[in-house]
Amino acid sequence: MRDEVRRILGIEDPFEQLRRATTSITAAQEEVTELARLRRRIIEDLRRQGLSYADIAQQAGLSRGRIHQIRQQGPSVEGAFLGAGSVTIVTPLKQEAIKARPVVAAEDVAGSQRLGELARSLRLEPHFENIPVGGEIDLNRPNLLVICGPRISEAVAQVLKQDTRFQFQRADDGPWTLVDRESGTVYRSGQDETPQRDWDVAYLGRLPRPDGEGSLVIFTGIHPQGSLGVVDLICNRISDLYSEVRDSNFSVLVGTAYDHETNEPDHVHLLTPFHRLENS
Incomplete structure (x- = not known):
């Protein structure tokens, strides 16, 4: 016994x-x-x-x-791409512009639910959590899937800074961009171009936790449509992603062309090669 x-x-x-x-x-x-x-x-x-x-x-x-x-x-072995046993899917609360209430972007709600369905199909138990307004969150936990960028959470920003190749940077005229430091390419969302186009770029990676005792999966678009594109990539190509990186630390940039009316992804593709990061 x-x-x-x-x-x-x-x-x-x-x-x-x-x-x-x-x-x-x-x-x-x-x-x-x-x-x-x-x-x-x-x-x-x-x-x-x-x-x-x-x-x-x-x-x-x-x-x-x-x-x-x-x-x-x-x-299925590719379930290890998300985690083991159970996974916690984290989305940020944002301050509503008109009534100043904390809300979750519709794309983040849809994305977290789709990831939850994927987790269940892979025999993982999903749990859901929000980063409060202010951005404080404990990232030193196993099996975290965090949909959040550096603007909303300083804790997330510090984790993203560990990636020496792909970085979020503000352009001189204000909008956030994603920069590939190795190639020098600056990726700018189509919403921030003139004329505008229905295209966004997102970051996807598995990075060391702040305590160095494990890793977490983190992704975010410059705008929410890019985040939904990463969800589409994970849900439809998780076998390819797992074959490429297994459970090691990595990062990659993802481009998403989306429907103007629904914000749903039309075409999702990798913009860069996978960048390997040192595991914790």
């Missing part, structure tokens, strides 16, 4: 016992799911190295049929 079970059995308060048992079951289920994802990833990696299912089965002490079952029924 596991020590945790013994501890729960020893609790006298039945309500506390019920809470602890429920929490432990949830954690155990998440652990089983992630171990199953790991098994599938190992089998896929060994297959890419040229080993047959029979070779893998023999060396692992399992039947060939069991190896096939793990490969076909285990949780």
Whole structure:
């Protein structure tokens, strides 16, 4: 019998016992799911190295049929791009211009819900959270997906500064831009051009947490339409993204052409190569 079970059995308060048992079951289920994802990833990696299912089965002490079952029924390995077990999807509250109420951009609401649906399809449990007006947030937590830029949160700005290649910078005439320091290219949103066009640029990366004890996924467009473009990229091409970067730290810039009326992405593409960052 596991020590945790013994501890729960020893609790006298039945309500506390019920809470602890429920929490432990949830954690155990998440652990089983992630171990199953790991098994599938190992089998896929060994297959890419040229080993047959029979070779893998023999060396692992399992039947060939069991190896096939793990490969076909285990949780999708690309779920690791988002996190493990459960993920927290964070969007910022912004001050409404007219009534000064805190609101969330419609594109951020749509994007967080789509990411939540994707997480569930990958057997991850999504949770949702807002950065309050003022931008204060604890980023030293596992499995964070943060949809926010440097203008809204200083904590987020400090994390983004770790990327020495791609940086947000204000143009001389005021608007934010994204700069590729390696190539010298300055990317400007179509909303900030003359004449305007329905196009935006966004940053997507996995960067070290402030405490250096892990990483977080962070992305944001210069405008909300760019953020929604990144969501579209993740939801439709997560297998490609995972194959490219696995769970390592990286950054890349993403361009989004969007519908003028709905702000929905029409065409999303990578503007730069993937930039590899040192892992924590």
